[in-house]
Amino acid sequence: MGILEGKKLLVTGVTMDNSIGFAVARTAQNEGAEVVVSNFGRALGITRRIVNRLPKEASVIELDVTDEQHLADLSNQLQDSLGGLDGIFHSIAYGNPETILGGRFVGAPWEDVSQAVQVSAYSLMSLANAARPLLGRGSSVVGMTFDATVAWPAYDWMGVAKAGLESCARYLARDLGPDGIRVNLVSAGPLKTLAAKAIPGFEDLEALWNDRAPLGWDEKDNEPTARAAAALLSDYFPATTGEIVHVDGGYHAMGA
Structure with a gap:
């Protein structure tokens, strides 16, 4: 029996089969969970095709976390699809690569910065709040970050948005x-995902990991990340909250 046996989960951020969200949905199903995945807009059609590559059937719902009506309808949609909810995997982020990433920190326009903060950080709260009527004791919300304690090459305002996400998780x-x-x-x-490819200069970050991660790092392997998320969504961490679990080959713990 898997560690998620009988759990009902919403997994966001499933676009391609190399998405972290896809890996989490696959791992969750293999561990016994029933999964609903979400996306919106033009990507929704891609998601509906991609879920056919999962081990088991998964329903797909449309969810734009900046759309108040989508959020208002979420609880009813999940009740219809799953009959309840035990956990949420939040893998949602966006920053305009032409205006706020790739060395464009100074002078970035507020409208694009505010969009990045809303989609990448505020949405953790809005998503959890929208699903709250279904979340009971023992439920778990798990999100994805990229260490926001330091400044990274190319990451710029997305780094600020991730810092907001990390703070949001603690308050939540x-x-x-x-x-x-x-x-x-x-x-x-x-990790080599569709989102990472959109960040100018992201390959500079990958090079850092090859040199300094004591366990090594395979940027094409998202399975370790998916397993960590699945563990946090399970009942194996009943007294852990407000935590950031690093799955980075040990890079974060190293000095020069």
Whole structure:
């Protein structure tokens, strides 16, 4: 029996089969969970095709975390699709690569910065709040970050958005904790996903990991990250919340 046997999960951020969200959905199903995945707009059609590559059938719902009506309808959609909810995997982020990434920190326009913060950080709260009527004691919310304690090459305002996400997770852990709902993040090393390819200069980050991660790092292997997320979504961490679990080959712990 898998560690997620009987769990009902919403997995966001499933676009391609190299998406972290796809890896989490696959791992969750292999561990016994029933999964619904989400996307929106033009990517929704791609997601509906990609889910056919999962080990088991998964429903797809449309969810734009900046659309108030989508959020208002979410609880009912999940009730119809799953009959309940035990956990959420948040893998949602966006920053305009032409204006706020790739060395464009100074002078970046506020409208693009605010969009990145809303989509990448605020959405953790808005998503959890929208699904809250279905989340009971023992439920888990897990999100993805990229270590926001330092400044990285090329990451710029997305780094600021991730810092906001990490702070948001701590406050959300505080406010949802009395209801028995845990909120944690996974901080992964650089992975070759569709989102990473859109960041100018992201290959500079990959080179850093090859030199300094004591366990080594394979930027094409998202399975370790997916396993960490699945563990946090399970009942194996009943007293852990507000935490950031690093899955980066040990890079974060090294000095020069």
